[in-house]
Amino acid sequence: MGARLPFTPACRRLARWWITVLDRLANGQQRATATDDFTGPTLRGKVMLVVLSTTGLALLLSAAALLFYEQRAYRHSREADLQTQADIVGQAMAAALSFKDTRAAAENLHMLRLRPQITTAAVYLSKGELFATYLRPPQQATDIPLTTGDPGFAVRGDRLELFHPIRQNDELLGWLYLRTDNDLAGRLGDYVIILLGVMAASTAAAALLTTRLQRAVTEPILRVAQVARDVMVQRDFSLRAPRTSSDEVGQLVDAFNDMLAEVAARTQALEQSNHHLSVEMAERRKAEEALRTAARKKDEFLATLAHELRNPLAPISNAAEILRRTGDQDAALRQRALDIMGRQLRQMVRLIDDLLDVSRITTGKLLLHRERVDLLRVLNDAVEIAQPMLETRRHAFEQALPPGPIYIEADATRLAQVFANLLNNAAKYTPDGGQIRLALDMDAEEVTVTVEDNGIGIPADMQRAVFDMFVQGGPPIEHGRAGLGVGLTLARQLTALHGGRIAVHSAGPQQGSAFSVTLPRCPDPQRMAPDTPARPPTEAPMPEGAGRLHVLVADDNVDFATSLAQILEGLGHQTTVVHNGEQALGIALAQAPDVVILDIGMPGLNGHEVAHELRQHPQTRDTLLVAITGWNQDSDRDRSRASGITHHLAKPVDVNQLLEILQPLADSTGKLERRPA
Template sequence: MVNVIARSVRRKLMLVVLATTTMALFVAAASLIAYDLRSYRQTAVDNLSTQAEILARASAPALAFNDPKSAQEDLAQLKARPQILAAAIYQINGRLFASFSQGKESSIPAFPEKAGWRIDGDRLLLFHPIREKGESIGIVFLSARYRVDERLSDYLVIVAIVMALAFGVALLISSWLQGTLMRPLLEVASVARDVVERRDYSLKAVKKTDDEIGDLVDAFNAMLQEVGRREKALEEADRRKDEFLATLAHELRNPLAPVTNALQILKMSNDEATRLRAREIMERQLRQMVRLVDDLLDVSRITTGKLGVRMQRVEVASIVRNAVETVAPLIEAQGHHLHLDLSGEPAYVEGDATRLAQVFANLLNNAAKYTPSGGNIRLGCGIEGNEVVVTVKDDGIGIDPAVLPYVFEMFAQADRSLDRPNAGLGVGLTLARRLVELHGGALLAKSAGLGHGSEFSVRLPMAASAPAQPRAPSAPEKAGHASEARRVLLVDDNIDFSTSLAALLRALGHEVRVAESGAEGLRAAEEFKPQYVFLDIGMPGMNGYDLAHGLRRLPGGRAMVLTAVTGWGQDKDRQRAREAGIDHHLTKPVEVDSIRAILEATEAAL
């Protein structure tokens, strides 16, 4: 029974109504009965006390003149009061003076009790003093029927009838409440089941009242709308994720194919010009792969709040020129015409010159890629109010109005076709916008539609004043000539990387030793006593941080220049490297010039 009620809101509601009604009636009936019984008792006592007072006054002369006959006649008048069972008059010394009784069940006490009343079963007994001129001369005794059980039974019958009627009314109210309260809830539950079964979030529950149930229906419908919106957003995000993974695989395979071909050319050809072209191909494609990975890492750092910018007052036009130099080879290869408008007074902003150049180069790169050969690209820089505005405008393929609101979202691609001429991961504009936002600015996009070109505007808050001219950095002092031989230890479990780097360093005239693990590197350092150690971080057994601690404890270890060459390049990784005593931190793939610069430096600092 309990389980049946627990599984049904209807039965719970009926139980609540009936239980509430029952408790209310029970408390009310108990209170009324208790009050009535108390009133009945008090009324009986009061009536009997009045009758006793009358007898006391009437029988006082008979007691005073010792006339039992007159007292007996006074008591005989009680025959007209059938509720009085017995009566008696006692002298002051306690002797019975006169008595009266009706029925065999009546009994008269041999001696009077103390003035007052008491209940004896179904009888009410009362003793009342008789006074004459303020002096007590006797006592009146009365015994009357006290049928409280009959009165209680009558009340219980009445309560039973009232409760039966109340239960009937409660059932009617419960049925009405079920229709008023439960029907909307059941409709909401039915809609919820349909939504789960059909995955159709456009379904809505019908609102029929303006009370709390109506508010519940409104909230339920709003929840369905929000869930439907998020479902669509998740589907779109999932679709973009799938497209991104496919694009990433495509973009990484594209440079790998020419790299593989160039390697075969190097193996098969002895012609120096052919080998040179093969090396150039490999360098271009490797740069492309590095750029793809760097873009992804930058977006990840910005998203997690781990990308910092070094703010200082910088001149925007010079940053724009640096960006143009970066993208110039692509613009020239596409045969585009670049129009620069950098006239006007110098404009300064608080920003990171490297990151801002990355933003402008990204916008120029997009304009070059999405503009047909021989197109026009216009780049302008000016001041509008308190902002510096840099615009990149092209007459290329343009942006579909349906795509324009999402063009800055992660992995967004305006052209998703397999035969699109320009590939990409769809993270460039996301990265550019977030870099601009880190500078307190905004990146906006406009387009009249497909075939009508695009315009991107970078708006940055202008700096209060121009910066002081920085002192030109002095060239690093050399410990010796670039060709001076160094003792170099390479520790990396990737043997292809370490042997290829060793070959390059030997070609530069350095003495090189290679170790394939941290433990082997530590033993080699004790014997070889290197001046420079290039070590990987993620090695099995002893990692790079532990190796660095071990190297520093060796005799002469403090003088070694330690450089981490690793794929771990986040800020926390660099911090751990510093704490381990590593002087420099390079991320793979590493440029030979970076290695050479470290070897030629006399002081080590991260």
């Protein structure tokens, strides 16, 4: 086969020596350092060997740099070639564009068939219209842009495109479009294959070297890392890394295991402490939230209670003023004043009774006198209680009740209170002229009474909370006399004491609502005719007196508005009475009264909104606006001032205070002489 090369034995001996050195280093046969009592190689030597194996990274970076350079060089060469071709074709195309010779332009483009790398070409007029095209199969006409693009080169996928202006004597004649295949990927692919071969060989050499070093350096460190990961995932601090050598790595393993033991002890103590703190913090947050909720509900309740008590007190005060100023000659007026006082006193008694009943139920002191009663008689009593509210709000009331008696075990008075509360709620939260329906369904075991309205409805997130204490549907200022917010709470508790249940359903805001009360039935002992609900007599309207100041009184409390108007008419003023915000705004803009007296909590537009609108119109911009309301906190007064209200008075109003406000206006206009209070 031929003579052996002279350097072959030397290469073999060098290779055997290098393998022997690596083997001795890997098996820990080198001398230990003078300062340590190790029997194996130092960590520094092992790290040095590992660093030498990273030459593969240098190869990779070199290959990346080479590929990057090749890509840039190839791109520049292709662009230079395409630019040169564009210059040549552009010069040849100038004459054809000047004379609009489509045939000459096409022939010039057809000469590009001699340049196989150009696949598509097109000529455009100066305004961007397509003039002539060239396509090398299998290119299609749809590949040609319909209009020109930005001048210069563009790379789109595997294609290199150029839009080149065609000029003659600095005049733009048109545009030339050239497209060529950008086979950079194939060219780089060849380089990548070569570089991969080099990298594979280098990697194989590095793998042989790493295999020798794996047991001595890498494996112990990997075991430490694996144990660390297991501890983090499993939260098991009893895991330990095995020690496989007595060098620096062995010391690292021992330190790591000692650290795990210390961390385990501290973690256990910290977890116990955190657990106690978490329990205490959760209890404290619950307590703080309960205190905040209780404080908020207390404030809301006190404000609402003050408002609801001022509402009946205001007409009572007005009625008392009528009695004081009216002589014995007007018996009818005195009787109406007494009727107002009686109705409003009953309203106050009802509010106080509701509060007392809730307190009795909460403390377990409410006793029911249950007996066999006719449910239809109870419903008639409830309708009689709610009838004034239904008529005041002009609701269409419908009853769908069966003809015969229906017997249940109940306290008739308390159960009538339940249905009266539901009917009053339906009347309050339904705009004037709404529809309210009372229906009864039954089977052999139970009877269900439903109160349905087409009022403001209840949002889905509020339907469970409406039975809680002091909860009302939205800000109470928007609902006028919305009550204390205990009616539904009382209804639910009284229904539960009767062994029944109460539920609510509403499709959402402005979709109405339906409250249903389900009670157990009793066998009928005998047929009993239900009572017919009595309707209270309708009061005759107060006559209007001609006055010297035109005063518009707007309040949804009919008794208060009527009685105040009677006082003002008795003093010589002319009054107009309305009971909601829309009517107040319309009449004020139409009649331009001298004074507008507003309640804040009116349905529809509240008093603040009416005042704001009146201040926007020239005929009412300077009108004297007086708020008489049950809302009398500092924030209420600030809001009245911001909306343009001149004076904010709390119910029950002092008539002399009101007259003092009106007197300067009357004096300044010369309409009304001063009268003694």
